[in-house]
Every structure is written in C-alpha cells, then in structure tokens.
Amino acid sequence: MFSAFINCFKIQELRQKIFVTIALLFVARVGASIPLPGLDPLPLKNFMLSKAAVSGGLVGLYNMFTGGALLKGAVFGLGIMPYISASIIMQLFGAINPALARMQQEGESGRQRVAQYTRYLTVVICLIQGCLLVMALSNYPDKLFYGFNANQFGSIIIKHGAAFLVTSTVFLTAGTLILVWIGEQISQIGIGNGVSLLIAAGILSSMPTAIMQAIKMFSVQAETTAVFGLWHGLLMLVLLFSVVAFMVAVTQADRKIPVQYVSRIVGRKMYGGQSSYLPLKINYSGVMPVIFASAILLFPQQIFAYIGAATGVRFFQRASMVLSHGSSVYYVLYGLLILCFSYFWVSMMFRPVQIAEDLKKNGGYIPGIRPGDATAKFLDFVMTRLTLAGAVFLTAIALFPDLLYFSFGVPYSIALFFGGTGTLISVGVVLDTMRQIEGYLLQKNYDGFLKKMKTRANSRVARPIVLSDSFKSFRGLFVILGLLFLVGIVIWLIS
Numbered sequence: 001m002f003s004a005f006i007n008c009f010k011i012q013e014l015r016q017k018i019f020v021t022i023a024l025l026f027v028a029r030v031g032a033s034i035p036l037p038g039l040d041p042l043p044l045k046n047f048m049l050s051k052a053a054v055s056g057g058l059v060g061l062y063n064m065f066t067g068g069a070l071l072k073g074a075v076f077g078l079g080i081m082p083y084i085s086a087s088i089i090m091q092l093f094g095a096i097n098p099a100l101a102r103m104q105q106e107g108e109s110g111r112q113r114v115a116q117y118t119r120y121l122t123v124v125i126c127l128i129q130g131c132l133l134v135m136a137l138s139n140y141p142d143k144l145f146y147g148f149n150a151n152q153f154g155s156i157i158i159k160h161g162a163a164f165l166v167t168s169t170v171f172l173t174a175g176t177l178i179l180v181w182i183g184e185q186i187s188q189i190g191i192g193n194g195v196s197l198l199i200a201a202g203i204l205s206s207m208p209t210a211i212m213q214a215i216k217m218f219s220v221q222a223e224t225t226a227v228f229g230l231w232h233g234l235l236m237l238v239l240l241f242s243v244v245a246f247m248v249a250v251t252q253a254d255r256k257i258p259v260q261y262v263s264r265i266v267g268r269k270m271y272g273g274q275s276s277y278l279p280l281k282i283n284y285s286g287v288m289p290v291i292f293a294s295a296i297l298l299f300p301q302q303i304f305a306y307i308g309a310a311t312g313v314r315f316f317q318r319a320s321m322v323l324s325h326g327s328s329v330y331y332v333l334y335g336l337l338i339l340c341f342s343y344f345w346v347s348m349m350f351r352p353v354q355i356a357e358d359l360k361k362n363g364g365y366i367p368g369i370r371p372g373d374a375t376a377k378f379l380d381f382v383m384t385r386l387t388l389a390g391a392v393f394l395t396a397i398a399l400f401p402d403l404l405y406f407s408f409g410v411p412y413s414i415a416l417f418f419g420g421t422g423t424l425i426s427v428g429v430v431l432d433t434m435r436q437i438e439g440y441l442l443q444k445n446y447d448g449f450l451k452k453m454k455t456r457a458n459s460r461v462a463r464p465i466v467l468s469d470s471f472k473s474f475r476g477l478f479v480i481l482g483l484l485f486l487v488g489i490v491i492w493l494i495s
Helices: 002-008 012-031 042-050 052-056 058-065 081-096 098-104 108-139 162-189 194-204 207-217 230-252 288-311 314-322 328-349 352-361 373-408 412-418 420-443 467-494
Strands: 254-261 264-266 269-271 275-281
Touching: 002 012, 002 420, 012 162, 012 194, 012 420, 058 194, 081 098, 081 108, 081 162, 081 288, 081 328, 098 108, 108 162, 108 288, 162 194, 194 420, 207 412, 230 373, 230 412, 230 420, 254 373, 275 373, 288 314, 288 328, 288 373, 288 420, 328 373, 352 373, 373 412, 373 420, 412 420
Parallel strands: none
Antiparallel strands: 254 275, 264 269
C-alpha cells in the first residue's frame, strides 16, 4: 500500500499533478480564513463555540460546504455552492430548452459556451446571496444566527454603510469565482475532480475539531444531556468503520451483465467468440444526486433566511425553518430530490440505445436477449431497478447523522462523519481520486493501490470491480483520508 504512494512520486507527470493539486487546495483553505474588510470574526467564533447546536441547522450545513468560511466571515464565505447551483440550473434548462441541449451536444466548443454561461449565472447568484448575507449580518444577525446576542458576543460588523455592502458583496462574489477557477485548474492540470475536491477538503478540514469535541464528549467534564461511556465510544468507532465500509462497498459494487461475442473470420484470423461482462454500477450517479439535492434545498433556505434576517418578516423566517434540518418537510423533499436526481443523472449519462448499437456492431449480444431494441429495453429495465436501490442507499446514508443527532444526542459536528452528505461526498471523491491515480500507475506498469489488480499487459481480460473487491481498497481509502486529515490539521492550526 505504501509502495503505491511512493510510486506516485516516481512518475514526474503524476508528481507534478499532486503538488499542483495540494498547492491549489492550500490556497483555497487559506482564503477560507481571510475575513472580509470591516467584519470581526471573533463574535461568530465565540458564538459557535458556545452554541454547539448551531452546526445542526441551515447555517451549520452551509458552513460545512464552505469549509468553515461562513462562520469566519471569510472572502470565500459563499463557497463553491453558487457554482453548483448554477450548474444544476443549466442542466435543468438543457433538458427543457432545445437550443441549449443542442449547444451541449456540439462537442468541446458547445461545452465551453455552456460553461461560460454557467459562470455568468454564478455571478448573478453570488451577487444576490452575497448582498442578502451582508444585509442580514448588518441588520439582523440574531435572526440569521439563532441565539446570537450582540451585547454578549460583540458586534460582527465594524463599519456599516452602503460602501461596506458593495465592497463585501464584490469580495464574496470574487471569492466564489476564484474557487471556480481553482477547481477548473485542478481538473485541467491537477489530478481531476476539482470542484469535488474543494468540497471534500472543506468538509475534512472540520475533522480535527470534531475529534476534539468527541474527546470532550467522553470526558468527565462533558456538559451534554446524554451520558456517554467507554462502551459508547467503542460502539461509535465500530459504527464509523462499518458505515464507511458500507459506503465503499455499495459505491464500488456493480451488476455484471454477461455478453457473448460471435466469432468472425477476417482474412486468416478469427475474432470474437469470447465471453465478457458489462458492469452496471449500483450507484451509477455517485454523489451527484446528494450534491444536487443539497444545493437545491440550500438555495431557497439561504434566500428565505437572508430575506427574513434582513427584513424581519416572519413568513420568510418560518419558510426557512420548514426547509431546515429536523423538519418532516425537509426530509420528504430531500428524499424525493435524491430519487429524482438519481434518475435524472442516469438518463443524462447512461445511454442504453447507444450501448445496444455498439454491442450489435461488434458482434456482441446478451444471452437470451435479442440484439437491438430488446437489448436496449433490457438494459434500461436493469438500470432502473439499480438506480432505485442506489437512491434508497443514498437517502439512508444522507439521513443517518440526523438520526444520531435527534435520537441519541450525538453532537451534529460529530454525527456528520457517521454518514450524511459530507462523508458520502468525501468517500466518493477519495475513491474517484484513487481510481485516477491508479490509472496513472498502471499506465507506467506500477502496482496500484489494489495489490491483486492486474494490468492489461498481464491479464487477457480485465476483471471488473465487484462488491467483494471494494474491501481491498478499504485500507487505501483510509490512507488517503489520513493525508487529507493532515492537510486539514495544518489549515486548522493556521486558522
């Protein structure tokens, strides 16, 4: 396992990509600790330390996605979520707008134009959210951060006025655009998954704080309503490893559809006549439905909360509370959105008609299924059932921290690492990063993270990863999580 990490630095191209990625992530984390001019982050920090329950609401959830930048009043306080929201809106418009759909199918030039429109929409969303956030911090901080008292903790805004509103909105918008640029650079010249890595790094940066809170929770001086002992701690450790192992197993699992190729004679050589498999992943859409559902629910929550805090209108405050954690409406909408986005992502990415045509052209067929339309319908039927199972898995994992928080009294900052959106995103991003690094190592004939994985040069048919293979990458997962954890400790110490 450790030899695989050593081999990563033996390849010059891969070594440069890793260093560039770490450097850009470091810049992103430093920007999450630089406060806005005219804003004092100490009152928010003291309030966050005194009110641990704040991490369970809207502010805590959005603060998790920004990597703690929101509660620090940083220039990266809006995070990357406005860009995610803009991407979702463009994807939805592409499904209903024929002109935009044709633009998305025009190849690289069309994708670049769509990406440019997405950036323009990101600027609009940032201006709206940034302006409302600054107005809420200036006028009604006690309604935005429930329980905040300026007389007790101090004033958040040092300098009021229109100049502060304009400059802070510009800084917040510029901060999000810088994060978008960093994500694009990581995807182009780094190891890939730029936006996802930014979100995962922000989530993992709160791990040292969660560990410290967990240690205090099991200490004698812990001021918690629930009583936690040694056996509770051991049970939580077992539960943590079990949940992460279950995430890895389901994320890596797939259903193998047998494919038989017809023998063909071309000249004096015979081609085909072999049996293979078509792997269909159970969780084909990955973490994207969770990200999309969280972004969709966060957007109206933020707007209602900011408007309610800026104007004092109770209707918007109640609407924000209805769409926040702990509300039955929130959980129903969250589960439905995960289900809808799972099928939406599969319909966008999985093309059974094209796969059936490719199999037919190459002389392949599924035993017992006629080539052509029958094969396409069969693949669509199988993927529909797998998508339902994957959506149920995503919903259960996403809601598990709320169960620990509301039913067992576990602090939400600790419960977040027992599943939920943050852990699911982190596990998915780490696994994708491992696959990309694995590909570089195998191209250079180095052993990858999976010791029993065979390269194409050594194996006639590459064996697809199945459910049992996922546990072989379990150790590598925690090694990479450990590296990201060390980066999070460094950023946490300098914050």
